[in-house]
Amino acid sequence: MAALSSTSSVAVRAPRPGEGAVIAGLWRELWEVHESWGSYPGSKEASAYEQVAARVDQDSRARGGNVMLGRHLHLVATLDGVPLGQVEGWVDRFGDSPMTPWTCEVRSLVVSERARGLGLGRALLDALGDAATTLVRGPSVLVAEVLEPNPAHTFYSKAGYSPVSWVARVDELDRHVSTPPDASTRPRVAHPSDAYALALLDASLAARRRAQGDVRFDPPRAIDATLIGALAARLDGAWAYGPMPQELVVTDATNTLRASTSLYVAPLDPPFLPVRRAILTRVGVDAAADPTPYLRALVPFAAHIATTWGARTLEISDLSAPGTPLHRAALASGARPWSRVVSKRHLPA
Ligand SMILES: CC(C)(COP(=O)(O)OP(=O)(O)OC[C@H]1O[C@@H](n2cnc3c(N)ncnc32)[C@H](O)[C@@H]1OP(=O)(O)O)[C@@H](O)C(=O)NCCC(=O)NCCS
Known part of the structure; x- marks a missing residue:
């Protein structure tokens, strides 16, 4: 592919069948960096990621080009057509008061290290928010859990997120x-x-x-x-x-x-x-x-x-x-x- 630069064109869409291996590679990058910050260890076996890839491909076929599959949202960000980032969302409502909004949990957001700083992460977050509000036909609250050593705190605050709860x-x-x-x-x-x-x-x-x-x-x-x-x-x-x-x-x-x-x-x-x-x-x-x-x-x-x-x-x-x-x-x-x-x-x- 051409050199990655801010002039390359960023697009966000649903994952396609056949992209499972690329997406499993992105997940592996995500889990490995989290493990380096002290989070739960992932398998190092290639077979474990082959299984993830197969599951993602099966899921993408069921999705048929839609980012929504029930309450599960899945998006990839491409640069000049190549998937280099991905995010999942889970839409839920934790309560029955009319004052309790729908929540979309931001899950497994990752942009490949070689494509960071080019706007893919922000494009994924924004598109996830749009998909969630479309699904619930109204406002939704996007929520992400960020480990303390993760430098992504600045990324989220620039996107308008603020801390509401803490974990020790x-x-x-x-x-x-x-x-x-x-x-x-x-x-x-x-x-x-x-x-x-x-x-x-x-x-x-x-x-x-x-x-x-x-x-x-x-x-x-x-x-x-x-x-x-x-x-x-x-x-x-x-x-x-x-x-x-x-x-x-x-x-x-x-x-x-x-x-x-x-x-x-x-x-x-x-x-x-x-x-x-x-x-x-x-x-x-x-x-x-x-x-x-x-x-x-x-x-x-x-x-x-x-x-x-x-x-x-x-x-x-x-x-x-x-x-x-x-x-x-x-x-x-x-x-x-x-x-x-x-x-x-x-x-x-
Ligand atoms: C966090 C992550 C998804 C950001 O993706 P990205 O494509 O590099 O982010 P963008 O290029 O869209 O950046 C959007 C803004 O956030 C800022 N930003 C992004 N990452 C940053 C960082 N690590 N430190 C400081 N600012 C950052 C950018 O400078 C940009 O600011 P601007 O709007 O003023 O230009 C990416 O760094 C990543 O995959 N990290 C590892 C996995 C991870 O931590 N995922 C989040 C789990 S909660």
């Missing part, structure tokens, strides 16, 4: 050392009688998310008998070390529930190596309390369960900005800054 990670759970929990705090699996206290913590979580600009989830709901009943029924189905997600809570010396979180452990799909990824989400804390002792109790407890389920690391998501009490509490529990979630509202053209 405990590496090597088997060697996890944090200050011993305060003896007055008691972490445990939630039970149905916690429903009312959990509903209060959920409301404080919902308010915090909205205050941070994280509009992916419902605003605080009215706490009524229907809500409490539904929560109690859900908790009734959970049992110690049972099916995911595991709802965990911590109480103080007076047995008052002070913080809660949901623990998920799930295996990563090939071509990632078969490791289990553990994530704490929905971190709800009593807004009037210092969260430090409660996270110091919850994190080792979650780490213990996650280890039982075969995970070796634990991500703590849903955090507030660095320097705030909740973020500091996560770091005090033995985690380190891991990633941030950036988002932008995309309006129909």
Whole structure:
């Protein structure tokens, strides 16, 4: 192909059958650079990428030239006709309030190293936003998770994205050392009688998310008998070390529930190596309390369960900005800054 330069013409379209190997090569570039920043390791076997290529080709045939396949969006960026970048999107709605918008999760955005700085990344993001708003027939909120060491933070901020949520990670759970929990705090699996206290913590979580600009989830709901009943029924189905997600809570010396979180452990799909990824989400804390002792109790407890389920690391998501009490509490529990979630509202053209 001709030398890559800003005079080459950039286009964005759906992937075509036969481009699977090129796209698998782009994914490999993406995963390898993420691995160099400490993310989950991918396979080095050529056969793993041949399988990815075959799956992408099969998917492109089903797409028939459309970027949308159900709620899955897939686009490639070409330079003078050659695919040199790609992005996927997953469109979903996390709630049922009319105030909760559709979300499009930006996934696996990558431009080949030799074609960076020529506008392909921006063209892919913009086209993904257009496709998402077309699919949902209205505004959608685009969301991407960016690892802390990734220089792409500037790329996203230039595209109008801002951080709305933060993630910290405990590496090597088997060697996890944090200050011993305060003896007055008691972490445990939630039970149905916690429903009312959990509903209060959920409301404080919902308010915090909205205050941070994280509009992916419902605003605080009215706490009524229907809500409490539904929560109690859900908790009734959970049992110690049972099916995911595991709802965990911590109480103080007076047995008052002070913080809660949901623990998920799930295996990563090939071509990632078969490791289990553990994530704490929905971190709800009593807004009037210092969260430090409660996270110091919850994190080792979650780490213990996650280890039982075969995970070796634990991500703590849903955090507030660095320097705030909740973020500091996560770091005090033995985690380190891991990633941030950036988002932008995309309006129909
Ligand atoms: C992030 C990435 C997709 C950007 O793609 P790209 O095609 O190089 O970006 P563009 O040329 O469209 O750049 C758009 C703007 O962002 C800026 N930008 C892009 N990458 C940047 C970087 N690493 N540091 C600072 N600014 C950057 C550009 O200078 C440009 O600014 P301008 O509008 O003022 O001219 C690409 O660097 C990449 O594939 N990185 C590795 C994979 C990755 O991190 N993906 C994102 C996962 S969340």
